[in-house]
Structure formats: structure tokens, C-alpha cells
Amino acid sequence: MTELHWLGATELASALDAGEVSAQEVAGALLQRADEVDPSVRAVLTRTDERLLEDARAADRRRAAGALRSPYDGVPVGYKDIFVTRGTVTTAGSRILEGYVPPYDATVVQRCSAAGLPLAHKLNMDEFAMGSSTENSAFMATRNPWDLERVPGGSSGGSAAAVAAGIVPWAWGTDTGGSIRQPASLVGIVGVKPTYGVVSRYGMIAFASSLDQAGPLTRNVRDAAALLEIAGGHDPRDATSIPGPAPRLLDGIDAGIEGLRVGIVAEFMQAEGLAHGVRARVEDAYRRLEKLGAELGEVHLPISLEHGISAYYLIAPAEASANLARYDGVRYGLRVDGEDVVAMTSRTRAAGFGAEVKRRVMLGTYSLSAGYYDAYYGRALRVRTLIKQEFARAFEHVDVIASPTSPTTAFRLGERTADPLAMYLSDLFTVAAPLAGLPAISVPCGLSPDDSLPVGLQLIAPALQESTMLRTAYAFEQDLGFAASPEGRPPL
Amino acid sequence: MSDAFETTIGLEIHVELATASKMFCSCPVAFGGEPNTRTCPVCLGLPGALPVPNRKAVEYTIRIGLALNCRIAERAGFHRKNYFYPDMPKNYQISQYDEPLCVRGHVDVPTEDGVLRVGITRVHLEEDTGKSVHVGGSGRIADSDRSLEDFNRAGTPLVEIVSEPDIHSAEQARAFVSELRAILASLGVSDVRMEEGSLRVDANVSVRPVGEGEHGAKVEVKNMNSIRSVGRALQYEEARQRDALRRGEMPTQETRHFDERTGRTSAMRTKEFAFDYRYFPEPDLVPLTPSRAWVEEIAARLPELPAARRARFAADYALPAADVAVLTASPEVARWFEEAVAAYGGEPKRIANWVTGDLFGLLNDAGVELTEAKVTPAGLAALVRLVDAGRISGKQAKGVLQAMFDSGAEPEAIVAERGLEQVSDEAALQGAVDEAIAANPDAADKVRAGNLNTIGFLVGQVMRRTGGRADPRVVNELLRRKLVP
Numbered sequence: 001m002t003e004l005h006w007l008g009a010t011e012l013a014s015a016l017d018a019g020e021v022s023a024q025e026v027a028g029a030l031l032q033r034a035d036e037v038d039p040s041v042r043a044v045l046t047r048t049d050e051r052l053l054e055d056a057r058a059a060d061r062r063r064a065a066g067a068l069r070s071p072y073d074g075v076p077v078g079y080k081d082i083f084v085t086r087g088t089v090t091t092a093g094s095r096i097l098e099g100y101v102p103p104y105d106a107t108v109v110q111r112c113s114a115a116g117l118p119l120a121h122k123l124n125m126d127e128f129a130m131g132s133s134t135e136n137s138a139f140m141a142t143r144n145p146w147d148l149e150r151v152p153g154g155s156s157g158g159s160a161a162a163v164a165a166g167i168v169p170w171a172w173g174t175d176t177g178g179s180i181r182q183p184a185s186l187v188g189i190v191g192v193k194p195t196y197g198v199v200s201r202y203g204m205i206a207f208a209s210s211l212d213q214a215g216p217l218t219r220n221v222r223d224a225a226a227l228l229e230i231a232g233g234h235d236p237r238d239a240t241s242i243p244g245p246a247p248r249l250l251d252g253i254d255a256g257i258e259g260l261r262v263g264i265v266a267e268f269m270q271a272e273g274l275a276h277g278v279r280a281r282v283e284d285a286y287r288r289l290e291k292l293g294a295e296l297g298e299v300h301l302p303i304s305l306e307h308g309i310s311a312y313y314l315i316a317p318a319e320a321s322a323n324l325a326r327y328d329g330v331r332y333g334l335r336v337d338g339e340d341v342v343a344m345t346s347r348t349r350a351a352g353f354g355a356e357v358k359r360r361v362m363l364g365t366y367s368l369s370a371g372y373y374d375a376y377y378g379r380a381l382r383v384r385t386l387i388k389q390e391f392a393r394a395f396e397h398v399d400v401i402a403s404p405t406s407p408t409t410a411f412r413l414g415e416r417t418a419d420p421l422a423m424y425l426s427d428l429f430t431v432a433a434p435l436a437g438l439p440a441i442s443v444p445c446g447l448s449p450d451d452s453l454p455v456g457l458q459l460i461a462p463a464l465q466e467s468t469m470l471r472t473a474y475a476f477e478q479d480l481g482f483a484a485s486p487e488g489r490p491p492l
Numbered sequence: 493m494s495d496a497f498e499t500t501i502g503l504e505i506h507v508e509l510a511t512a513s514k515m516f517c518s519c520p521v522a523f524g525g526e527p528n529t530r531t532c533p534v535c536l537g538l539p540g541a542l543p544v545p546n547r548k549a550v551e552y553t554i555r556i557g558l559a560l561n562c563r564i565a566e567r568a569g570f571h572r573k574n575y576f577y578p579d580m581p582k583n584y585q586i587s588q589y590d591e592p593l594c595v596r597g598h599v600d601v602p603t604e605d606g607v608l609r610v611g612i613t614r615v616h617l618e619e620d621t622g623k624s625v626h627v628g629g630s631g632r633i634a635d636s637d638r639s640l641e642d643f644n645r646a647g648t649p650l651v652e653i654v655s656e657p658d659i660h661s662a663e664q665a666r667a668f669v670s671e672l673r674a675i676l677a678s679l680g681v682s683d684v685r686m687e688e689g690s691l692r693v694d695a696n697v698s699v700r701p702v703g704e705g706e707h708g709a710k711v712e713v714k715n716m717n718s719i720r721s722v723g724r725a726l727q728y729e730e731a732r733q734r735d736a737l738r739r740g741e742m743p744t745q746e747t748r749h750f751d752e753r754t755g756r757t758s759a760m761r762t763k764e765f766a767f768d769y770r771y772f773p774e775p776d777l778v779p780l781t782p783s784r785a786w787v788e789e790i791a792a793r794l795p796e797l798p799a800a801r802r803a804r805f806a807a808d809y810a811l812p813a814a815d816v817a818v819l820t821a822s823p824e825v826a827r828w829f830e831e832a833v834a835a836y837g838g839e840p841k842r843i844a845n846w847v848t849g850d851l852f853g854l855l856n857d858a859g860v861e862l863t864e865a866k867v868t869p870a871g872l873a874a875l876v877r878l879v880d881a882g883r884i885s886g887k888q889a890k891g892v893l894q895a896m897f898d899s900g901a902e903p904e905a906i907v908a909e910r911g912l913e914q915v916s917d918e919a920a921l922q923g924a925v926d927e928a929i930a931a932n933p934d935a936a937d938k939v940r941a942g943n944l945n946t947i948g949f950l951v952g953q954v955m956r957r958t959g960g961r962a963d964p965r966v967v968n969e970l971l972r973r974k975l976v977p
Contacts, residue, residue: 084540097539104533106540203540210775239544239777319775322572325583326537330641341578341639368574368770377772 004029005166006489008219010226012075012169016063023063023074027056027118030076034121034167037492042142043152043162045081046089046122052076055118062116072226073116078171080159081122082129083109083214084203088119092205093127093137093155096327096334096352106203107238108172108214111231120168124158127354128324129179129207131155132426135417136356143413144187145490146453150410153183153426159217160187165492170218170227174204176211177312178405178430181442184217185405185456188444188488190473191217192224195463196437197242199228200235206323208316209240211434220483221443221474225249228466242464249467257292257475260468263299263398268429271305275408277448281455282404285445285476289402292475299394299401304432307383309424312431314367314380320357321364327352359420388436395462400472403429405442405456429458439466443473444482496702497734501665501695501726502657505672506650507682508620508690509552514647515619516543516586521649523688527625527642535647537581542776545570549649550593550780552681553617554790556651557594559675559797560612564787568593568616570774575767578639579622581646589771592616593780599655600799601671603664610668611656622646651681657696662726669693669722674798678823686718693722699733699743708733709745713757716750725750729757801826809833809840818848824863831869842876850890854897866900867893875903882963888912916963918970921954924962925970928953939975947971 004026007015015021031049038044059074084090084102091097105113113119126136134142134157142157144150145165152161156173160183163171173180175193184191192215199214206212216227226249233246264286269279290296329335329348336351338344353361367376394401407428416423433440442456457476461469482488511521517534533541557564571589597612623645628637653672659665673691676684683690693716698708713729716722728750733743748757796804798820805816805826819829829847833840851872855862875896879889884907895906907913915921928950929936935953938946947968954967 084538090539092539100539102533102538102540104538202542205539206776208775237544238542240775318772322574322582322584322770322772325574325576326539326581328576328578328583330578331536331581332538342576345576365770368772370768370770373770373772 003166005033007169009072009075009077009169009223010220013072016074023056023059023118024053026074027052027076027120030120030168033165037145037165038167040143040148041145041161041165041167041492042140043123043158043165043167044121045091045093045124045137045139045158048088048119048121051088052118052120059116059118069114069116070230072230074118075170076118076120076168077112077227078120078123078159078162078168079109080125080156080171080173082125082174082205083172084205085109085119085122088122090122090205091139092129093125093139094327094352094354094357095138096348098138098334100333102203104203107200107235108231109203112172115230117230121162123156123162123171126155126157126179127357128205128320129155129174129176129212130320130356130360132178132182132423133411133413133416134158134161134183135413136354138354141413144410145492146187147410150412150453151186153186153406153410155179155183156191156217157183160184160189160191163187163189163217163219164490166489170216170223172214172227172231173217174207174212174214175430175434176208176213176316177434178427180215180217181430181440181456181458182406182426184442185444185458186410186454188447188454188456188482188490189217189219190221190224190444190477190483191215191442192228192466192470193433193440194228194232194466195242195439196434197240198232198247198439198464198466200231200238200241202235202237206319208319209323210319211312211316213434221441221470221477222250222253224441225253225470247464247466249470252467253471253474254478255471257289257294257472260294260400260472261297261398262286262289262294262472263297263394263401265301265401265403266298267300267302267305268403271407271428273407273425273428274404275448275450277450278404278406278408278455280449281445281447282457285457286402288479289472289476292479294472297398299398301390301394301401301432303383303386303390304435305428308387308431308435309428311380311383311387312427312435313363313424314376315384315435317360317364318368318377318380319364321361321368324353324357324361356420384435387432391432391436391438391460391462399461399465399468401460403458403460405429405458409448409451409453409455433460438463439469441469441473443477444488445476445480446482447487497699497737498702499660499697499699499730500657501659501661501697503655503659503665503668504694504696505653505655505669506692506694507556507653507676507684509549509649509651510680510682510690511546511548511552511649513546515546515549515617515649516647519647522644523683523690525644527640527644530644531646535581536643537583543586545777545780546649549617550782551790552649552679553593553615553651554782554787555679555681555794556653556676557597557615558787558791558794559679560594560597560599560615560653562594562597562612562615564594564782565591566781566784567591568780568782570777570780571771572774574770577621579624579641579643579646581622581643585618585621586774586777587618588616591779593782599668599671599675601664601668602799602802603667608658608664608667610658613654613656615651615653618650618652620645620648620650662723662730665695665726666719666723670719671798673719674821678795678797678801680795680823686716695722695726695729697726697729697733699730699737701737708737709743711743711745712747714747714749714760717752721750721752724755725757728755732757795823809844811841811844815841815844815848818852819844824861828862828869832872835870835873836876837873838876838880842880843872846872846876846893850893851897854894858897865897867896871896871902878903878907882916883907883914884912885914885960885964888960911959912961914963915958915961916966918966921958921962921967921970924954924957925967925974927957929971929974936975939971940977944976
């Protein structure tokens with residue numbers, strides 16, 4: 001049998017059902033794995049060993065009593081440290097929230113607990129989800145399990161690395177401009193950004209409210225579908241959440257893609273900066289989709305490519321400048337005293353925020369200022385509308401849009417930290433989907449022939465068409481066989 | 493420079509809505525209480541918390557908009573108004589900017605010079621802030637040692653009503669606020685207590701020489717905590733600006749604080765900040781799209797408004813304007829009065845006199861609202877009927893009312909208990925009359941001599957002997973029969 005820490009969530013659920021293993025044994029194996037590899041991977045910000053074991057004990061008791069809360073009862077889940085957890089420190093990767101203990105659980109956490117998923121650690125991230133490498137965490141840089149000198153991507157780098165390294169079977173991340181899909185791609189796992197509004201944002205510390213969306217990072221497509229079913233669906237606490245129950249995504253996930261129309265984004269494949277090895281693997285993937293019965297065509301997203309990054313880096317910082325205003329030292333978190341409230345707030349924010357956060361707060365404040373609003377924020381909103389229209393036109397001809405997730409494989413630690421623009425281009429192919437509110441997934445498509453690092457295939461679907469997207473990804477994953485094989489695991 | 497000046501006043505009025513829960517969370521709305529006991533992650537702005545709009549607050553705002561003859565927007569949006577202040581949990585206020593719920597209305601204000609129509613620019617919905625308590629020094633921020641924050645009020649639904657600059661005197665402003673308060677009270681959407689801050693008035697005042705095209709500098713006046721203060725503050729401010737202009741000085745654009753004690757306004761901020769609130773659409777909320785059917789339903793359920801009620805009171809009850817104004821000042825008073833009139837069944841003016849006179853006197857002295865008083869409308873009606881029937885005197889009735897006010901007892905019971913019922917039976921009074929004549933021979937002689945004015949003295953003597961219970965008309969008649977040939 002495969003070691004417990006390499007099992008996916010659905011496989012663990014089966015093992016629990018079969019009585020081959022107890023939830024406490026699973027938790028113990030994962031904690032042992034964390035002891036072994038996390039000192040080098042550094043994915044975990046706050047270990048919750050006691051809570052995990054306690055939750056696992058409770059799960060075993062429920063199983064013994066025949067009172068399971070869900071088919072996944074007893075399968076631990078990790079959380080990006082952006083989800084507030086009652087009684088457990090939540091920092092969003094920032095000094096300004098160092099030691100902050102929230103008094104309530106995020107809806108995602110609440111629903112996973114209600115499904116019996118033991119809480120397994122708060123995972124590292126770029127500060128307030130601002131970054132593409134997890135190097136902007138105020139506490140530590142997470143390493144890519146495939147090469148410890150490289151980044152795991154970001155901002156959900158801790159979640160991605162923890163899943164890839166076998167520290168947790170699955171984890172929650174958040175995606176604003178690519179923060180789930182890009183790290184998933186860079187560490188060779190599955191990452192889903194759902195349609196905006198499918199998963200509640202309540203209790204998810206806000207970066208850019210109109211773009212932020214929680215989603216699963218998992219070892220396989222089926223697990224991603226299952227985690228979305230557990231925590232998705234309308235939440236009365238989030239006014240932007242879509243009415244209706246959680247989407248049913250597991251039904252028909254294995255129905256195949258015969259006749260499915262897949263659009264290749266012409267502009268993305270011609271983009272400057274698309275690495276040779278990434279292109280090679282993604283083109284293999286397109287051929288594989290065709291072999292599986294899909295009809296390939298070309299779609300055009302020129303505005304998304306040319307203006308997506310610019311629009312994203314105006315809208316997200318503008319919203320962030322307001323979202324982060326509450327960290328002022330008055331009510332919670334860090335306070336650095338001053339002679340009056342203005343000095344106290346200034347000093348608190350100067351000490352509590354990192355360079356990237358300050359850069360974006362300033363950018364956002366500037367772009368919302370009187371006299372600049374129309375030229376910057378207002379124009380970015382108009383570009384956003386054009387991008388939505390561009391996708392709508394593309395989806396008149398295809399069911400799913402395919403592209404590389406990231407233009408490159410994992411880059412080296414420090415390689416892009418000195419050049420924010422180079423870092424921002426990591427999101428080149430991923431910012432369009434959140435700008436348009438669309439669901440997108442990154443699914444591994446093998447290792448790059450150039451550097452033997454994972455490459456991700458991105459699939460984007462029309463709003464609320466997660467099932468089509470997951471069915472496509474599932475068919476591809478099963479045929480490729482990468483995720484299920486030892487080749488799909490990092491040498492760790 | 494001409495010696496005639498004209499004043500232009502525009503008002504901004506904030507109304508705390510009396511909804512059960514706050515604007516964006518389910519914490520209860522109430523005044524006062526232990527600091528920070530009515531808070532939750534949402535109204536404290538904790539990381540991750542999200543706002544969900546209170547539908548009742550939206551309904552109340554539409555109700556206000558309809559009562560002020562506004563157009564109700566088919567699509568309204570919330571914006572974030574960004575500024576740092578310690579009593580604001582998120583350091584932005586969720587407010588409305590270019591898509592308010594209600595626009596372009598008016599209020600017809602009764603004034604001594606007839607009806608004044610004041611335009612309403614907009615009515616919008618936002619959230620209130622918490623309260624800073626400054627410790628040490630005078631209690632104002634400048635010389636305090638430190639500040640404490642109470643977030644009980646944070647997130648209370650707040651409606652902002654902006655008037656057009658159609659007001660041209662302090663008295664008009666006072667009348668406008670008074671009428672607006674009466675309208676809001678009728679709607680039942682707010683406590684409208686200026687002292688408690690559930691109705692807050694800010695005024696923009698500018699004075700210029702008559703005929704000059706340019707408006708003068710706009711001065712914002714704050715801290716007017718009663719309707720009377722509105723009149724006093726603006727009167728002072730008008731005079732202050734006029735005097736400055738007479739001296740050849742231009743009033744500066746600034747915010748001024750009204751001091752209730754001195755009756756003066758003083759500059760609040762020496763430097764004029766050009767605030768940039770960086771408004772942008774609130775991404776945590778979706779636009780409000782009140783359906784036509786809903787708006788019509790709200791309109792259909794609008795209560796009678798003060799203007800209509802005044803007209804009806806004048807017509808149906810034949811009351812003078814002064815009585816109408818007092819009796820319609822609040823819907824509770826109006827309802828109380830109408831119940832009393834219905835229970836009484838006689839001339840409404842009789843009830844009006846008792847309510848506006850003795851009853852309001854008792855209420856004022858005790859500092860009690862009519863709705864909290866122990867006297868019921870039916871009780872007052874019964875009391876007035878006792879007077880009408882001659883069973884007690886008007887003077888006795890005042891004492892009975894006081895007793896009703898104190899104990900809540902029925903007038904009949906008080907009269908019986910105190911043995912107040914008037915004695916009009918001639919046989920019963922005869923003894924007392926004879927005694928009074930025997931004890932006051934001089935007075936009796938004067939009457940016999942034709943000095944009828946002295947009868948009153950003898951009547952008083954009989955009243956004293958009967959403990960005030962004798963019917964003075966009967967006593968008078970008996971004395972005449974005895975003494976006047």
C-alpha cells in the first residue's frame with residue numbers, strides 16, 4: 001500500500017470506510033510527515049497538532065457510533081492562513097496580525113468542520129495574498145517540494161507545497177489573480193478557482209473583494225470536486241454569494257469529453273515569455289484532449305493578454321487599499337504607540353506591513369484619488385467589462401478554453417523579488433478568469449523537458465460550468481496518469 | 493456695499509433608523525448600554541467579516557423617500573467612503589455616492605408666512621460610526637489624555653437627507669427641521685431624538701449682500717442638539733456673517749461648532765482640509781434593485797403624514813391652528829387625542845384644552861412622554877364628562893387629573909374615594925347655608941340691603957363648611973331665596 005501521506009482525500013476516505021486505518025492514524029502519519037519534511041519545505045505557518053488529533057479522535061468516535069457527518073469525515077484538511085479560525089492564530093502572512101486569534105470561523109472552515117474534516121494546520125502565504133511566490137510572507141519563504149531552491153508559487157504557496165509534499169491530502173487556498181492555479185501548476189497538483197460567488201468569502205481575509213475566491217488545492221481532480229461540494233453553495237453571510245445549494249460536481253465527472261469543443265488561446269501561445277518546456281507540455285496536453293474526443297479550435301483573447309495585468313493591478317490594489325485600512329492598531333493586531341492616534345496608526349502600519357503590501361496600498365490609494373479615478377480605476381473597470389465580453393464571445397464557439405497556467409515553471413527563490421513587474425507577469429494567463437468571474441482549474445500535464453519541473457494546464461469554463469471544466473480535467477488527468485503515479489510526486 | 497443681506501441655508505440631516513438590527517449585521521440597535529456589548533465581527537470590522545444589507549433599513553429609507561416626494565431609484569448602489577478615524581471600524585464607511593436610493597423630492601413646510609417648499613436633493617442610506625470617549629481634560633479631543641472607543645452604535649442604519657439651499661432664515665430652518673421630524677415620527681422609522689443623536693442636523697449657511705450673484709463662503713454649523721438650537725445657532729451664525737460683511741470682511745469657509753450654553757458658534761477646524769474620500773463601488777455588496785411592486789406596496793402602507801393630519805384636525809375637530817400644531821406634533825399625541833375625543837363624544841375643543849393645558853403641564857413637570865403617562869384617553873374623557881355633568885367642579889377636576897396622573901386610577905374612583913362629588917341637593921345644603929348666615933350677620937345684612945356682590949363671600953363660607961363639595965350654583969340660589977326679598 002502507498003504510504004498514508006501520499007493518499008488523496010478520496011483514497012483516505014475509502015481507507016477509513018474499509019477500516020484499514022483510523023482517522024487518528026491518518027492524523028498521526030501526517031504529523032510525522034510534517035515533522036520530516038516541513039523543516040525544509042516550510043509550508044506550515046501554525047501547526048495545529050493538538051486540534052488535528054482531537055478532531056481525528058472525534059471523527060473516530062463518530063465512525064464507531066455510525067454517525068458520520070459526510071463521506072469525508074476524518075480526512076484532514078489544511079487552510080491557507082487567510083481563513084479565520086476560531087481560537088487558532090490567523091495572520092494572513094502579515095506582522096500586523098501576528099498572534100491574532102479570531103473569535104469566529106470562516107464559512108469554509110465551518111462547513112468543512114460540519115463535514116467532519118479535522119483541521120490540519122494554517123498554511124503559509126504571501127502577505128495578504130499579495131504575491132506569486134510566497135516570498136512576501138512576513139514570516140518565512142516556502143520552498144517548492146520539487147526543488148527546495150525554487151518557489152512554490154503564490155500566494156497560496158503554503159497550501160500548494162503542503163499538498164504536494166504530503167503534509168496534508170488537500171487544502172484550501174484563495175485565488176485573486178491566480179493565487180491557487182499558479183502555485184498548483186508550479187508544484188504539480190490540481191488547483192481550482194470557482195466561479196465568483198460559488199464559495200463564501202465570509203471569514204476569508206479580504207485582499208481584493210471583487211476578485212477573491214476560495215478554492216481547493218488537491219492531488220487529483222475528483223478531490224477538488226468533492227471539497228467544492230463540501231463547502232460551496234449560498235451563504236447568507238456573503239451578499240455576493242450565488243443563491244442556491246452547493247454545485248453537484250462529482251456526478252458525471254467521469255462521463256468523458258467526446259465532442260467537447262476546446263478553444264486554445266492563440267495569443268497566450270504566442271506570448272513572449274512562454275517557456276519552451278511549458279509550451280511543449282501544454283501542446284502535448286492539447287493533443288491528448290483531441291485524442292480523448294475533444295474538438296480543438298482557436299479562440300482569441302487579445303484584450304485579456306494585453307490589458308489584463310494592467311487592469312488587475314489597478315483594481316486589486318484599489319480594493320486592497322480600503323480592505324487593509326482596518327489594520328490601524330486600534331482594535332486588534334499590532335500596535336506601535338505614538339503621541340497621538342495619527343502617529344500610532346502610521347507607525348503601526350509602517351512596522352506591520354511589508355514592502356509589497358505598502359506598494360499596493362499606495363498604488364490603490366493613488367488610483368482612487370480625485371482626479372485620477374477616471375484615468376486609472378475607472379478605466380480598469382471598463383477594461384474588465386471588455387474582458388468579460390471577450391470571454392462571452394469566445395464561449396459562443398467553445399465549451400472550455402485551454403492554455404498554460406503559468407508562462408514558466410517554478411523560478412528560483414529571490415529571482416523575481418527585486419523586480420515587481422517580472423513577478424506580476426507570473427499571473428499573465430491567470431488574471432483574466434477572475435476579472436471575468438469565471439471558473440478555472442490548473443491540472444498537471446507532466447514535467448517540463450527543460451528542467452523536469454511540473455507544468456500546469458489551465459482550463460477556463462463559462463460561469464457556473466464547473467462540472468464541464470472538472471469533467472474535462474478529470475478525463476485528461478486519468479488518461480495522462482501523472483497524478484496517480486510516483487512520477488507525479490516530488491522527490492522528497 | 494448694500495446694507496441688505498440675504499441668507500442661504502442648506503441642511504444635511506442624519507437619521508438613525510429604529511430597525512431591530514444594525515445595517516449590515518444582526519446586532520441589536522439600541523441607545524446606550526455597556527460599551528462594546530452590542531458588537532460582532534461585522535460591525536467591529538474584524539478581518540474576514542462581510543456586510544449583508546438590512547432589508548428593513550432599505551424599506552425605511554424608501555418610506556422616507558416616498559414621504560418626501562422623492563423618486564425611488566430602480567437601481568441604487570453602495571460605495572466605500574474612505575477616511576481614517578478610530579471610531580470607524582473599517583476605516584471606510586459604507587455609504588451611497590452617485591446612486592442614492594431616493595432623489596429629487598420636496599417638503600412643504602408650514603411657516604408664519606405661509607407654506608415654504610424646500611427641495612430634497614437626495615435621501616441615502618449608510619452606516620453609523622462608533623463613539624469616541626475622550627478621557628481627561630475638557631472631554632473634547634484636543635486636551636484629552638486618551639480616547640476610548642465604544643462600537644455599540646457602529647453599523648446602526650443611518651439615513652442622510654440633503655436639502656436644496658431653499659431656506660433663507662433661521663426660523664425657516666427651524667420650521668423645516670420641525671416638520672421633517674414630525675414626518676419621520678409619523679413614519680415610525682426613527683426615535684428622532686435630537687438629544688440622543690438619533691436625529692442630527694448640520695447646516696450650511698452663507699450670507700451675501702442682496703443682489704450679489706455669488707454665494708458667500710459656505711459655513712458648516714454642527715452640534716445643534718435640539719430644534720430650538722437649530723433656530724438659535726443659525727440666528728447667531730446669520731448675524732455673525734452679516735456683521736463681518738458689514739465690517740468689510742469675508743466670512744471664511746469653515747466648520748463651526750454650536751455651544752448650547754453660550755448660544756454662539758466657534759470654529760472647529762482652523763485649517764480647511766480638502767478631504768478626498770476616494771469613493772468607489774462597495775465590492776462586498778450587490779446593487780439594490782427595489783422592485784416597482786415593492787415600492788408600491790410601501791407607498792400603499794404609508795401612514796397619514798403631518799400635513800394631511802393637520803388639515804383633518806382643523807376640519808374634523810374645528811380646532812384653532814395653535815391646538816392643531818401641538819396635537820399633531822407627534823403621531824402618538826395625535827392618536828392619544830383622537831382616542832380621547834372618541835371616548836368623550838362631545839366637543840373636541842374641550843378635550844384639546846385639557847390635553848394642551850393641564851395634561852401637558854403635568855407631563856412637562858414630570859418629564860414624561862404622553863405615551864408613558866398613566867392617564868388614559870378614556871380616563872380623561874370620563875373626567876371631562878364628570879365636569880360637564882356638574883358632578884365635580886373644574887377646579888376639583890384639576891386635582892383629580894393630578895391623581896390620575898400619579899396613580900393611574902379612574903376619575904370616578906378618585907372622586908368617590910376623596911368624597912369630592914358635588915352636593916346639589918337643596919335639603920342637604922340648607923343647614924350649611926343657615927349656619928353661614930348666622931355666623932356672618934354683617935355680610936347677610938349687606939345682601940339684604942341689596943349689595944348682591946357680597947353673596948359670593950357667603951357662597952365661599954358655605955363651600956368651606958361642605959369641604960368644597962357643595963354645588964356653588966345651588967348654594968347661590970338658596971342664599972338669594974333666604975336673603976333677597
